[in-house]
Amino acid sequence: MITFSSTHLIYLIEAARWTLLLSVLAFIGGGIVGLALALGRVSQIRWLRWVSSAYIQIIQGTPLLVVLFLAYFGLSILGLDIPPIVAAGLSLTLYTSAFLGEIWRGCILSVPKTQWEASNCIGLNRLQQYRYVILPQAARIAIPPTVGFMVQIIKNTSITSIIGFVELARAGQIVNNSTFEPFITFVFVAMIYFAMCYPLSLASRHFERKLNVGK
Amino acid sequence: MISYSFDFSFLLTTWPAFMRGAWQTILLAGTSIALGFVVALVCAIIRSGKSKLASGLVGAYVEVIRNTPLLVQIFIVYFGLPSLGLRLSAETAAVIALVINTGAYGSEIIRAGIESIAKGQIEAAECLGLNKLQIYWHIVLIPAVERVYPALSSQFVLLMLSSSITSQISAQELTAEANLIQSETFRSFEVYLIVAAVYLALSVLFRVVLWAIGEVAFVRRRKLRT
Numbered sequence: 001m002i003t004f005s006s007t008h009l010i011y012l013i014e015a016a017r018w019t020l021l022l023s024v025l026a027f028i029g030g031g032i033v034g035l036a037l038a039l040g041r042v043s044q045i046r047w048l049r050w051v052s053s054a055y056i057q058i059i060q061g062t063p064l065l066v067v068l069f070l071a072y073f074g075l076s077i078l079g080l081d082i083p084p085i086v087a088a089g090l091s092l093t094l095y096t097s098a099f100l101g102e103i104w105r106g107c108i109l110s111v112p113k114t115q116w117e118a119s120n121c122i123g124l125n126r127l128q129q130y131r132y133v134i135l136p137q138a139a140r141i142a143i144p145p146t147v148g149f150m151v152q153i154i155k156n157t158s159i160t161s162i163i164g165f166v167e168l169a170r171a172g173q174i175v176n177n178s179t180f181e182p183f184i185t186f187v188f189v190a191m192i193y194f195a196m197c198y199p200l201s202l203a204s205r206h207f208e209r210k211l212n213v214g215k
Numbered sequence: 216m217i218s219y220s221f222d223f224s225f226l227l228t229t230w231p232a233f234m235r236g237a238w239q240t241i242l243l244a245g246t247s248i249a250l251g252f253v254v255a256l257v258c259a260i261i262r263s264g265k266s267k268l269a270s271g272l273v274g275a276y277v278e279v280i281r282n283t284p285l286l287v288q289i290f291i292v293y294f295g296l297p298s299l300g301l302r303l304s305a306e307t308a309a310v311i312a313l314v315i316n317t318g319a320y321g322s323e324i325i326r327a328g329i330e331s332i333a334k335g336q337i338e339a340a341e342c343l344g345l346n347k348l349q350i351y352w353h354i355v356l357i358p359a360v361e362r363v364y365p366a367l368s369s370q371f372v373l374l375m376l377s378s379s380i381t382s383q384i385s386a387q388e389l390t391a392e393a394n395l396i397q398s399e400t401f402r403s404f405e406v407y408l409i410v411a412a413v414y415l416a417l418s419v420l421f422r423v424v425l426w427a428i429g430e431v432a433f434v435r436r437r438k439l440r441t
Contacts, residue, residue, distance in 0.1 A: 061418040062411045063379035065390060070411060073403035077219045151282060158284035162383060169286055182294035190283040190291065197282035 004184050008175045015171030016192050022157045022167060025089045027150060030096025037101030039130075042108050052101065059098035064159055067091045072163045088160035096153055103149060107142040108134060144211060148204035151197045158193070168192060225400040226409065236392030237413050243306070243388050244375035244421070247313035251374065252367075254314055255321025260356070262322060263329045273322070280319035286380050288312050293384040309381035309388075317374050324366045328359030361433045368425040372418050379414070389413060 040052030059067065071094070072087040111134050119133040161170035172189035176182045226233075258277065262270045280288070292315075293308035303311070332355050340354045360367070382391035389410060397406040430437055 058415065061376075061415040063376040063390070063414055065379045065382070066407055066411045066414060069407040070404065073407060077404050079219075155282075155284040158286045159380065161286070169284065169290075172287070172290070176294065181298065183291065183296070183298045186287055186291045186295050190279075190287045193283045193287060194279065198278065201278070201282055 002179050004175070004179045004181045004188075008179065008185070009188060011175060012168065012171050012188060012192060015166060016168045016196065018165070018167040019154065019157050019169075019193075020196065022085070022088060022092065022160065022165075023150070023154045026092035026096045026153050026157065029089065029093030030100050030153070033093060033097035034100030034104060037097055038104035038108060041101065041105040044126075056098045056102055059094055060102070064091065064095045064156055065162065067094055068159060068163060084160070084163050084165040087163060088157070088165045092153065092157065092160070095156065096149075099149060099152070100146065103145045104138070104142055107138040107145070110141055111137045140211065144204050144208035147200055147207060151200050151204070154197050154200070155193065221405060222402060223405055223409075225396070225402055225405070229396045229400070232392055232396055233389075233409060233413060236387075236389035237417060239387045239392070240375065240378060240389040240417060241420075243309060243313070243381070243386065244371075244378045247310055247317060247374060247378065248371045250310070250314045251317030251321055251371075254318030255325055255367075256356075256360075258318055258322035259325035259329060262326050277319045277322055280316055281323070285312065285316050285377055286383065288316060289381060289384055305381075305384045305386040308384060309378070309386035313374060313378060313381070316377075317370065320370050321367060324363050324370060325360060328361075328363035329355060331362060332359055357433075358435075361436055364429050364433065368422065368429070371425060372421050375417060375421050376414060389417075 037052045037056060040048045041056070043049050043052075068087065068091040071091040072084070075082050075087055075090070115133055115137065116129065119129045124132065157167055158169035161167060161173065164170070166174070168189055172185050176185045179185060258273045262273045262277075264270060289309065289312040292312045293303065293305065296303060296308075336354050336358075337350055340350045345353070378388060379390040381388060382394060385391055393406050393410045397403045400406065
């Protein structure tokens with residue numbers, strides 16, 4: 001009879017590295033696409049607004065699990081023999097970009113309109129307005145919700161365990177399959193997730209307070 | 216690169232199964248939303264209350280739930296509790312996990328609403344001679360929930376979508392139904408395309424229904440607008 005031991009705990013902690021790696025991948029991919037979406041949503045070009053809005057609505061209206069299945073099976077019918085991490089990374093990127101796009105749109109819109117007008121008056125073109133006036137201010141506002149959303153990303157990487165990607169949640173299942181001690185195993189899994197997420201939650205709250213003092 | 220031809224002909228025979236799955240998701244999410252709202256409300260009241268100990272405990276509950284994945288919470292309820300002697304059916308475990316989850320998120324939203332009530336409102340109510348309970352109900356709680364209702368609705372729609380994860384403990388709902396159809400037809404991509412569309416329709420449906428409930432429940436807001 002195998003009981004839950006420190007070896008299992010070390011195995012779980014090592015698997016948590018994959019959770020972190022996947023989170024970073026999702027954040028980078030989602031951040032790039034998300035920024036494009038946010039700019040698309042506030043664009044002056046109508047079809048660009050329409051396309052990015054439709055993208056966000058569709059992704060936000062479907063469960064991440066289904067997006068994951070679509071990525072996983074969709075890529076394989078293209079005849080590509082892809083490892084689960086690609087499907088996992090792709091679906092998390094899609095998911096993250098839709099939410100970050102919407103969050104950042106809010107941040108861009110919360111920059112006062114007078115800033116647009118003032119920068120227009122001193123002769124900046126639209127690109128320069130974004131580059132030197134709007135985005136730096138929007139970025140400041142964006143820090144607390146973005147850090148807060150990172151918690152969601154880390155937690156949602158657990159869903160990729162379902163297609164067999166071995167990260168923390170999947171490692172928990174593997175450990176449970178050999179020890180038959182589900183309660184202690186998954187409580188430890190939860191604790192490791194908590195250890196990764198809680199500092200970010202605290203940081204998000206800290207930034208929010210700091211930002212509000214500045215006002 | 217192989218060529219792939221889409222084949223949706225399985226829909227002819229499996230459409231009832233999709234509809235059954237959608238209905239099960241509606242039931243599962245509907246129950247969880249209703250119970251989750253009650254838990255959220257109670258937790259928010261305790262957290263903004265005077266007892267330090269009680270609000271500390273609720274605070275810990277909220278933080279633990281908000282910083283761990285729903286999937287792991289579901290596993291603890293479904294696989295973990297039986298080892299402590301509490302055996303649950305997959306559906307019950309799913310509802311419990313979803314309620315615990317929404318309760319935590321919802322309570323934070325409602326608490327923000329309670330904190331946003333201006334002191335002057337309460338003072339004015341005291342001057343009018345309302346008693347403590349009346350003030351708390353009419354001046355604090357109802358306007359607070361009314362104010363955060365849009366955020367609550369979005370949270371509830373997200374809950375409906377994440378109820379798909381409960382398919383992992385084979386609770387009866389749309390994604391589980393799809394997994395079954397997929398294993399019979401081998402048309403994985405098409406099956407999940409359909410499922411995605413059904414979820415999209417469900418999220419629109421939930422949004423509309425939640426909006427309608429808000430219109431009925433918050434008489435004051437409706438009257439103010441017209």
